[in-house]
Amino acid sequence: MTDPTPAPDELPEPARTGLRTTVRWLQRVVVAVVGAALGVLLLGRVDAPIGPFDATVAFTPAVGGGAELEIPPLGALSVDAYDGPLRLDVQLRRVDQLRAQALATDPGQLDGVVDRVSADLRDAVTELAWRTAAAGLGGAALFSLVALRRRREPLIAVGLSTALLAGTAGLGAATWRPEALSQPTYTGLLVNANSLIGSAQDIVARYDAYRASLEDLVANVSTLYSAVSTLPDPTGTGDGVTLLHVSDIHLNPAGADLIGQVVTQFDVDGVLDTGDVVDWGSPVENQTFGWIGDLGVPYVYIRGNHDSAVTAAAVAAQPNAVVLDDTATTIDGIEVVGAPDPRFTPDKDATGGTQSLEETGQELVDHIGTLDDPPAIAMVHDPKQAPPLDGVVDLVLAGHTHERDVSVLDDGTRLMVEGSTGGAGLRGLQGEDPTPLSCTVLYLDPAGELTAYDEITLGGLGQSEVMIQRTYVDPLPTGDDGGDGGGDDGGGDDGDQRPTEGPALPTG
Structure with a gap:
């Protein structure tokens, strides 16, 4: 017969100390992850002009990463462009009348519309990345202070969430698949887009x-x-x-x-x-x-x-x-x-x-x-x-x-x-x-x-x-x-x- 597993209070002091440390750090990691996720959900978004559109660009916690473009009420298209715990969501909310009218009345602007949209999207994602980082760090620090109630915990949470965000960015960069941009998945009314194009x-x-x-x-x-x-x-008269x-x-x-x-x-x-x-x-x-x-x-x-x-x-x-x-x-x-x-x-x-x-x-x-x-x-x-x-x-x-x-x-x-x-x-x-x-x-x-x-x-x-x-x-x-x-x-x-x-x- 094997000896029964001893209860925690029956373990030697060094073992009990190690177990408490492991549990504490697991708590800190969970709190940092939850806090960072809440911060990203609440504040990790920007409103920005993208070409003639007013759009909302956001990072959303999601398994598998990737990007999704929503075009209400037509549907959405998804691109498996990278891996990670955050998905890039772009929602086109409305057409700005002044920008659209300027584009329609000046055909010369059409030549640069793709470059303009690309530049606008790049600027929006850059601003979003900085805001998401700040929201994640702030959310982790605040949630750790509320949940663990120890003064030094926010600093530890900031360190953990920094490592988490850096790892997320590194994973996204390492798994970036530009060829996926030409193979989107359509939902809603946009499912006919391939045949229409x-x-x-x-x-x-x-x-x-x-x-x-x-x-x-x-x-x-x-x-x-x-x-x-x-x-x-x-006419028969010649003067018709x-x-x-x-x-x-x-x-x-x-x-x-x-x-x-x-x-x-x-x-x-x-x-x-x-x-x-x-x-x-x-x-x-x-x-x-x-x-x-x-x-x-x-x-x-x-x-x-x-x-x-x-x-x-x-x-x-x-x-x-x-x-x-x-x-x-x-x-x-x-x-x-x-x-x-x-x-x-x-x-x-x-x-x-x-x-x-x-x-x-x-x-x-x-x-x-x-x-x-x-x-x-x-x-x-x-x-x-x-x-x-x-x-x-x-x-x-x-x-x-x-x-x-x-x-x-x-x-x-x-x-x-x-x-x-x-x-x-x-x-x-x-x-x-x-x-x-x-x-x-x-x-x-x-x-x-x-x-x-x-x-x-x-x-x-x-x-x-x-x-x-x-x-x-x-x-x-x-x-x-x-x-x-x-x-x-x-x-x-x-x-x-x-x-x-x-x-x-x-x-x-």
Whole structure:
């Protein structure tokens, strides 16, 4: 049999002294760790600007270390960048309006935004490290004084917590893994970030090829015009008015190139834009409208659901531009009225309490009632604004759907919905078949009656054709409610149009 383990008070004096010393130091270590942890939890954080964001940067006790970026309410991303008992937490609390506006209104700042964010984060972490160290030392000293109630204990706790913090920093430095920064783990709504980033990179790569091919296609519009110009005069009088209908450019510079080429080659008297000239209505987008002023012809525009009031003001600032908002203007004797889309899609908070689309169409009808004579053309962004205008004007132009369509409403008004002159912007490259660029040249007689139109279509990515199709328009019989289908299938339902398909020009 073995002898029973002696009780502490039965141990020899040296053994009892050693045991008491060990227990005391264990108490001191536990107290120092708890005190330092409490100090870090309470005071180990700083509020700092990081680029356009106001952020909170903090060290949080956690097993395994690493870093986490929180983006409320979207979620967070975690990076296993180092080991240790403290995790670096960065929470983006809000966007500072002044810094964000400065960044948006000065595109030159975008070039250095990554360096700016890196510098801000480095400064914030440096300040946090010093504050965390002070909080840890102070917390350990104060907690040891309260828990152990001996004068020299705070000094011992400061020494222990200094060693603890130094060891934590050393462990973090020794296990630093910069390659982990490119392999974050996403939570919340950000779990789709990998696929979204991949799609964006793919779109940008495809856009490079897309823009290169479109440059060739746009240049060949002049070749096609040479063929179309041999067709009979659409007005039959030689003194008609030629207008270009465009819509949904969505900030695509190729769409602007196309408009400039058509205006020049077709000797266009004015451009009618039924909205969505940009994607977000932001100030930085609105600095891109110089091409409008370079056209040299009147540019009549109504706001789409992607265009802000700031966008409309930026268009109106161009010397040749007119923005219609339940108002009218005249181009070479042709009176045009227009109403904007009441919605602003990029700002979800701005859509509440807005008018319905049909109500805005009715308001435009009310304005027409104040005019001496009915206008020749009404412009709306969404086709759903058109029904109240049926029978009030002969021709309504719209966009929004990104699909070209021509129809005749019940009371004889012709509704022409344009596709997307900008190929729906970068979003048009997401699918298997990118959205083509399209616009329509309208030929009107001096009285404002539509006599013919040319539908111009440029193929999307991977397609090598640009096509112009001429359609002649006969006056609609009274009460005719048929749809003409835009001539895409060789004829309309009501038989009042004689489409003549122009040449299709392939490019290499």
